[in-house]
Amino acid sequence: MRAADAIVKALEKEGVKHIFGIPGGAIIEVYDALFDSEIVHILTRHEQAAVHAADGYARATGRVGVAFATSGPGATNTVTGIATAYMDSSPVVVMTGQVPRSLIGNDAFQEADITGITMPITKHNYLVTDEKELLRIIKEAFYIARTGRPGPVLIDLPKDVTIADIEFDYPEKVDLPGYKPKYAGHPRQIKRAAELIMKAERPIILAGGGVILSNASEELVKLAETIPAFVVTSLMGKGAIPETHPLSLGFIGMHGAKYANYAVQESDLIIAVGVRFSDRTTGKVSSFAPNAKIIHIDIDPAEIGKNVRVDVPIVGDAKLVLRELIKHIQYKRRKEWEDKVNEWRRKYPLRYKRDGKLKPQYVIEKLYELAPDAIVTTEVGQNQMWAAQYFKVKYPRQFITSGGLGTMGFGFPAAIGVKTAFPDKTVVDIAGDGSFLMNIQELATCVDYGIDVKVFILNNAFLGMVRQWQQLFYDERYSQTCLLCKEMSFEKIAEGFGAVGMTVERESEVEDAIKEALSIDAPVVVDFRVDRLENVYPMVPAGAALNEIIDEEV
């Protein structure tokens, strides 16, 4: 069998239904094989978008997302997508074409050392140098991508390998002596954790993206209710507990609510699950929750003790560990702590100024009101933080955002991936004008395939988050952050691509516009011309402690 056909057959065996990518000379054989396959290929307009789409697909479904690219520039265009998936532990397999083996190392046409380039941003990668190893490598790649702490895996396929003749002998099992993820938590550590929980007076649960990756949301909510304890999340953990749940305090960190950050700082025990204590989450590490003991549950041993000191480390899968942990805990109400947190909640709600201008927060509140079940992807910046603050996520995998790498341009192609996986769901990309411009060409993909995603641009004509920093910390010296030098119409751009475009300038038009956009059976771009100088508050400045919060007078 031609190796290219074997590749496609192997992908079918792995259950792959969709692939995102762009063909080219070095991967043309695989595309030729794909021609006869049931697998649906979505031709994106940029390889970066192909990987983001595969990533969005993976985050929404929990299955492995797959992206294809050709050699050289095709391969290097995937780098941002791969790094994004790596930072957020998303299971993605990227297959790139490579020049024939005889030309590798000769600076051949469209040659790039993509395995060398992606070494620091993949969980693992392969250059297939022997066609006899091809099927074993594909098997391993999918296994590595989705097990343990998930992550992207790249397979580089020299063109002559894809032409070679091989037997289709797809391995049933993998044999990786150096890769043995540990799923069950250590029983003694779990007991120690339970003892700390029973002793704690001000416990709090900090849930991260790991809870969502291990589908441990149900167990997390059960743990919270059993203790009982309030739950805060990282940005990636949004959805780990329904944010409408009375114990949910939303996300913490740089733009988390005051009450959530205060609750963490004042707690005496943090039960951290599947979270890596990023600097955006903890604020200044040395002042993070100064009186709290920390229990840290994570499948990646390297995360434990990396950023914060930990009192009880538990290496294992969140779902399994939480199940065990719950068995050792009895309900014990901490009235005083409960009252204190609820008092903060009353005193410091998330709020914004209503002064007649069109406020971005208002747009998101309205979207949430009209489509609370929609899957929301975001771009990166102010739009992302407002979305995180005002869209109350109800279920896991509902809020899809680039947390670790903070990739502008992620949300729109990710939405394409999500909508491909769930054609019946409403999928909205909450965008900024700056971010949307970074992968705007994917409008062509949406229109071509009838991928009915909605893009809501909170257009303030600025690289808004940078402008906010310049305003607050650089004496309003707005160096290179204004994007609106001339009048530009996203509505017309959308129409130019064949999508539906809308422009909204007044608060009174928001509700009708959202209703209309959601009812149209086509990709829609709504350009919300929001207050250009609106800031994201509250804000913990970089390097400050979580309770050193700047807020706006309302």
Added chain:
Amino acid sequence: MRHTLAALVENKPGVLAKVAGLFRRRGFNIESLAVGITEKPQISRMTIVVDGDDKTIEQVTKQLNKLIEVLKVSDVTKNSVERELALVKVNATPQTRGEIIEIANIFRGRIVDVARDSFIIEITGDEDKINAFIDLMRQYGIKEVARTGKIAMQRGSKALE
């Protein structure tokens, strides 16, 4: 403090680059790295000398363990035999030859090449010994030094498998 780590890794192309790249991008301070094949042809052993506090060493170990091709990492700083090999090319005149041979003998070095005006001396030992030897050779004029970096193995019957 300096730690000596021994790592068993799959003997495959690119593994050394992965290990070295890991050290660079995570900002770990690597002092030496020696690699060689073990009794099993599919497995190589790396001896890595790293400078750092306990927290750093813990991270180094954990991050190394995350690499798919790394089979085992062990801290062999304590209670181990440590050796390094050096080749030292030193100027040798008729007047100094005798002295150099004498010093080499004291250090149990071997003269492995003799030219009209130089020697190459092979010497093994722990780092201090090699440093001391090189230091003594300076007075004659060192032309070239090649050192392997440290390899180490813990004493007793316990083995890294």
